[in-house]
Amino acid sequence: MSNSIRIATRKSPLAMWQAEHTAALLKARYPDLAIEIIGMTTKGDKILDAPLAKVGGKGLFVKELEQGMLEGQADIAVHSMKDVPVDFPEGLHLAVIMEREDPRDAFVSNKYEKIEDLPQGACVGTSSLRRQCQIADRRPDLRIEPLRGNVNTRLAKLDAGDYDAIILAAAGLVRLGFEDRIRSRIETGLSLPAIGQGAIGIECRSEDPRVNDLIAPLHHLDTADRVLAERGMNARLNGGCQVPIAGHAVLDGDRLFLRGLVGSPDGSRMLRAELEGPRSEAESIGTRVAEDLLSQGADEILSALMEH
């Protein structure tokens, strides 16, 4: 037992890739470590017919994995940071944030190179309110249609001709070997990414020194400070991943620059805030950007959505 580790993951191809990537990094460091990957199904995977914003609740993609660790069936859980709520159950914590992949959204289409090329009234697939509001803000003429399912399913729906274009995270496409499907990467100023997008996190039991020590070398400090600032924003806004909140931090030496956004789904209200400060204050930079957004009325937009 002492030289083994069990990794809990969702069973989607992207989640599996992330768990296997984590396993490979551990194996490279500890050649004798026995690694088991345990695939689990979460509530978010089961409910495929409704937009996630309507399903509600936080941690749709992580609860079952957390339960597995608390019950001792698994030692760590590998998550897309985008899906990880701000708070953790008693006894669990976020121990590691790994190096970030490209955090941008990707424009994927079989006919067009970028959003600007889409003709009037073209149909864009996304179920993300964050993506929807930013597209609607720039191109109110476009028709935005729901698009759920894992990355592979979404690409198949595009290929079936259901949409003129779809928007996905570049990171997921790159990881699954679909980089050649990306027609263009949307600059963060045009589509501000989801909090934590492109970063993978590892959650484990707080009181498990062996496991905490084992995974500690996978922590990437630059990514962690950026994600800490973004999540500081989310904590203050009380938002889950299914709300039209965007946040993206970049580093320049010891300085951290954070941009945040809260929008109404139809793009009619777009609140933006930004702040720069020392990276040692990452989390509080997040709090302050959120407070700026709240002072502009972000809570009205967010609470209106909660009532649905």
Ligand SMILES: NCc1[nH]cc(CCC(=O)O)c1CC(=O)O
């Ligand atoms: N919501 C599902 C999800 N969670 C993480 C990613 C992409 C990978 C990442 O952000 O690390 C995706 C797919 C997508 O948004 O296209």
